[in-house]
Amino acid sequence: MNDPLAIVAPGKVEQAQQLLAQYVVPNYGRLNLVPERGQGALLWDQAGRQYLDFGGGVAVTSLGHCPEVMVRAINEQAKKLIHCSNWYQIAEQGQLAKFIVETVMDEAGKCFFCNSGAEANEGLIKLARKFGHARPQNDGAPRHEIITFHQSFHGRTMATISATAQQKVKEGFAPLLEGFVHVDFNDIGALRAAISDRTVAILLEPIQGEGGIHVATPEFLEAAADLCRKHDLLLLFDEVQSGIGRAGHWCSWKTIVGDRSTTVIPDGVSWAKGIGGGFPIGAVWIRDRAATSHIQLCDLLGVGSHGTTYGGNPLACAVALAVLQEIDQKNLCDRSRDAGEQIQKTIRSWNSPLLSEVRGHGLLLGMEFHSERVEQAPGWQPGTVHSIFIVKKLMEAGLLTVAAGPRVVRLLPPLNVTDEEIHTALSICHRVLQSLAPPAP
Numbered sequence: 220m221n222d223p224l225a226i227v228a229p230g231k232v233e234q235a236q237q238l239l240a241q242y243v244v245p246n247y248g249r250l251n252l253v254p255e256r257g258q259g260a261l262l263w264d265q266a267g268r269q270y271l272d273f274g275g276g277v278a279v280t281s282l283g284h285c286p287e288v289m290v291r292a293i294n295e296q297a298k299k300l301i302h303c304s305n306w307y308q309i310a311e312q313g314q315l316a317k318f319i320v321e322t323v324m325d326e327a328g329k330c331f332f333c334n335s336g337a338e339a340n341e342g343l344i345k346l347a348r349k350f351g352h353a354r355p356q357n358d359g360a361p362r363h364e365i366i367t368f369h370q371s372f373h374g375r376t377m378a379t380i381s382a383t384a385q386q387k388v389k390e391g392f393a394p395l396l397e398g399f400v401h402v403d404f405n406d407i408g409a410l411r412a413a414i415s416d417r418t419v420a421i422l423l424e425p426i427q428g429e430g431g432i433h434v435a436t437p438e439f440l441e442a443a444a445d446l447c448r449k450h451d452l453l454l455l456f457d458e459v460q461s462g463i464g465r466a467g468h469w470c471s472w473k474t475i476v477g478d479r480s481t482t483v484i485p486d487g488v489s490w491a492k493g494i495g496g497g498f499p500i501g502a503v504w505i506r507d508r509a510a511t512s513h514i515q516l517c518d519l520l521g522v523g524s525h526g527t528t529y530g531g532n533p534l535a536c537a538v539a540l541a542v543l544q545e546i547d548q549k550n551l552c553d554r555s556r557d558a559g560e561q562i563q564k565t566i567r568s569w570n571s572p573l574l575s576e577v578r579g580h581g582l583l584l585g586m587e588f589h590s591e592r593v594e595q596a597p598g599w600q601p602g603t604v605h606s607i608f609i610v611k612k613l614m615e616a617g618l619l620t621v622a623a624g625p626r627v628v629r630l631l632p633p634l635n636v637t638d639e640e641i642h643t644a645l646s647i648c649h650r651v652l653q654s655l656a657p658p659a660p
């Protein structure tokens with residue numbers, strides 16, 4: 220059998236492209252880079268070219284590439300036990316859940332483990348359906364409608380594209396799962412008006428990631444929590460992209476409303492991406508509060524009601540726990556918050572005519588561009604997506620970033636990024652933006 224690593228010889232971008240084109244479903248728009256190895260915030264391609272990775276696998280590599288703690292945890296656990304079934308008492312699952320409940324959430328509840336963000340959100344959606352059956356409408360019919368928000372992104376499974384309020388992810392997949400109502404983000408009046416007898420939950424990203432880094436206002440989160448209490452709805456937060464320190468706190472909504480808020484307490488939270496630092500795992504936390512007079516919300520998904528073979532296997536749980544402990548011990552939530560503030564301040568100081576805004580929290584940052592000015596840049600080709608044009612220019616200069624929608628470019632470095640790496644990345648970014656549009660004299 221051929222050595223799989225030898226399939227793509229150094230410099231043979233074309234060979235990699237050809238294999239992908241011939242044998243892999245063309246569902247991703249891929250850039251012209253064949254990654255070979257990474258260390259911390261650095262990534263090298265097959266040609267040996269070095270990049271600063273401020274895309275982080277789309278907010279995944281919280282500790283950078285191949286961090287020592289993850290390599291050690293993978294090795295040690297792999298030597299003991301990689302997989303076994305949820306038919307047994309998986310000790311690592313209990314340890315990871317304890318950390319999430321006590322440290323990440325600091326709120327009583329229980330966890331369910333899966334393998335991705337979409338699956339974690341499926342868990343929240345199924346929880347809402349169960350809750351709607353347990354607490355039905357006055358006529359006895361289950362409540363089932365979930366309110367989600369324009370520009371949201373909740374995943375690519377059938378339920379989660381139904382939940383996602385972006386037309387582009389739904390195209391060609393009808394009929395979708397019914398029971399999702401989409402309203403404008405941060406519009407309290409629209410949210411209030413969308414609630415009916417059928418409504419059972421509100422699902423939102425406290426900071427919308429894929430939709431272009433849109434931050435919920437504190438008033439909006441307070442109002443959503445208030446409406447949930449008033450109408451007996453579940454408040455569900457999708458923290459798949461914004462959670463686990465990415466936005467300067469374990470929980471991104473606490474960055475927004477403050478970590479002592481006693482009013483904004485979700486009933487369910489989903490995570491994936493950064494919680495595994497690159498190892499596939501998804502997680503759900505469900506609050507320990509009464510669902511009915513005889514069952515707690517966190518016990519509603521009872522035996523046989525939900526599950527997945529790989530979910531919470533010993534290897535994934537051991538690695539995720541190592542990632543969380545490292546974030547905790549190195550105070551990386553604080554580091555993320557401070558580094559993000561510094562980056563935003565520096566970018567604003569450039570006064571680049573290309574940029575309309577820089578926004579976000581912690582190291583979940585978006586630079587929004589003026590489309591019409593990007594179209595004046597040297598090398599612009601009509602028909603190009605504006606954000607992708609900028610991402611490519613930055614990549615050519617040695618900085619990896621990620622697009623979010625047509626006009627926003629995300630900066631998502633590891634939470635332990637150094638000042639020096641930030642300085643180098645921002646110098647590259649500044650230089651590229653200046654070459655595309657010199658500042659007004």
Ligand SMILES: Cc1ncc(COP(=O)(O)O)c(C=O)c1O
Binds near residue numbers: 334338429458492
């Ligand atoms: C907020 C949010 N939810 C869910 C998902 C889906 O996660 P996954 O790709 O792991 O299924 C994503 C992925 O980008 C996301 O950003």
